[in-house]
Amino acid sequence: RGRMADLMRLLDDAPQVMNSKDAEAKSAHARKVFTALDRLSEKQMGELVDSIEQDRGDILLKYVYRGLEVSSENNAALFKWQAKLTDKFGVGSIVRVLTDRKTV
């Protein structure tokens, strides 16, 4: 539970990182999000995606795509995250990742 709340808090802090142009701050925040994502099990993944609302879901998807840019062992989990988020929020959320100027 605490882990899901951690992730929620990181997602809430994300907009201020997104609005800045500081690449360092963005990478630092991204690293924290990835560690938080790692610690969630698959069941918690499902619960979190079900409970989350669209704005936070979009931000989370942006982080998932950022994570997928570099290959790492977590990519299998990241694919699952992407699949779950897309199932819930539809193709539109991916379009928002592609078009939003405020990158994560």
Place this chain on the structure above:
Amino acid sequence: QRERASLTEHDHRRGRADGAAAMATTYQPYLKCVRSTLDAALCLRNFPSQIVERHNKPEIEVRGSKELLLNPITIARTEQEKCLVEGSVNSVRVSFAIKQADEIERILCHKFTRFLMQRSEQFVIMRRKPAEGYSISFLITHTHLEKMWKAKLVDFIIQFMEDINKEISAMRIALNARARIVAEEFLKDFAA
């Protein structure tokens, strides 16, 4: 003995048999992710050039105006195997880097993709030169989407990449099998 050897080579293609079994299982999720990303990126419309009148160019190739380009997305399954989706208002460039595990596969992949790219007119959506750092690229414009169904186009691209992987794997196995037979025959002369 030959079958056993060819089986391990097949495993090798899908994920090394020595333990990165996780790699073998991420192939379908990787393709699924690429598919949904393509679904989203392939929302194109006709957009004549803003710079030259009466011209209509794929903006992803021209890259003249920043406001017409979307954020590029890279989906990496492994270090070598990844997919780059660059979108714009009227065109999308999809580039794939094919897994090349050793020298033989590198040569096979290079020759095979060169063969395909020389005939890219037949493939309609294929690009004659791959993007930097990738093995093969597709350029899809709004005119293609006006003539062809988007769902079928995405199906085609995913199927194409799967088939390329299978082809290269099969070629490698055939090559090694042939080499083994030839070497056996040749060395029989030297056996007692």
